[in-house]
Amino acid sequence: MRFPWSRRSAVPDDWRELAARHVADWGTYDPPDQERLGALMAELIDGHRWEPARGFELTDRMRVVIAIQASRLVLGLEGGTDWYERITTIVVHRSVLRFDRVEPGPVEGTEECGVVHLDGQTSYRGPVVISWDAASRNARHPTRGRDVVMHEFAHVLDMADGVVDGTPPLPPSQLERWVDVFTDAFDRLEEHGSEVLDDYAGTDAGEFFAVSTETFFTRPLQLAEAEPELYDLLRAFYRQDPAAAATDR
Numbered sequence: 001m002r003f004p005w006s007r008r009s010a011v012p013d014d015w016r017e018l019a020a021r022h023v024a025d026w027g028t029y030d031p032p033d034q035e036r037l038g039a040l041m042a043e044l045i046d047g048h049r050w051e052p053a054r055g056f057e058l059t060d061r062m063r064v065v066i067a068i069q070a071s072r073l074v075l076g077l078e079g080g081t082d083w084y085e086r087i088t089t090i091v092v093h094r095s096v097l098r099f100d101r102v103e104p105g106p107v108e109g110t111e112e113c114g115v116v117h118l119d120g121q122t123s124y125r126g127p128v129v130i131s132w133d134a135a136s137r138n139a140r141h142p143t144r145g146r147d148v149v150m151h152e153f154a155h156v157l158d159m160a161d162g163v164v165d166g167t168p169p170l171p172p173s174q175l176e177r178w179v180d181v182f183t184d185a186f187d188r189l190e191e192h193g194s195e196v197l198d199d200y201a202g203t204d205a206g207e208f209f210a211v212s213t214e215t216f217f218t219r220p221l222q223l224a225e226a227e228p229e230l231y232d233l234l235r236a237f238y239r240q241d242p243a244a245a246a247t248d249r
């Protein structure tokens, strides 16, 4: 049934052009996947509240770039954008965010389960906050290996089971190997650093998963080479093979 008072979609007609122009590795997706990403993007744009930080104005380009990058994580996941249903609002700042600490929680004396960075913030049952400067720069230059949107939305996937522990909900058959491989890679990063993962991954298990996810999508060939087992687990979880897509290009 269509209601006459349905909200108009905020998805711009030229979203394909915006994606092709502003997301550098858009061309690694074949046309059916681009359309599927477009459908997920539309769900994110129309299904969530989007707010600009004070004194800032949201544009079509911002919504499309942020929603596309977030959609790439759930392209192969059963449930699609259902993974993001706990997000109350997507807040976009012009540049870096300034927070001293995690926001107080709903109950006095508690803290919101969340993480804060200069470029973004995620909290459980709260907003995802993104710096547009970082998001647009990252989308244009994926080979630098950073993507604040993927990073923050990876935290949302991690939080889907209620805890930020670097392990999203997994089939039991994958869990044991996941813990072994991630623990081993984390220990090696702490001890020797990594040639492909940013040092920030060594902060804790949650950051390790978020940074690994960024690297999986932005520098897949390097990750597959340096951390084949980690790459393999992420490929199984996300049900995508960006290294193969990058090789075929």
Ligand SMILES: [Zn+2]
Binding pocket: 115, 117, 151, 155, 206, 207, 210
């Ligand atoms: Zn993080």
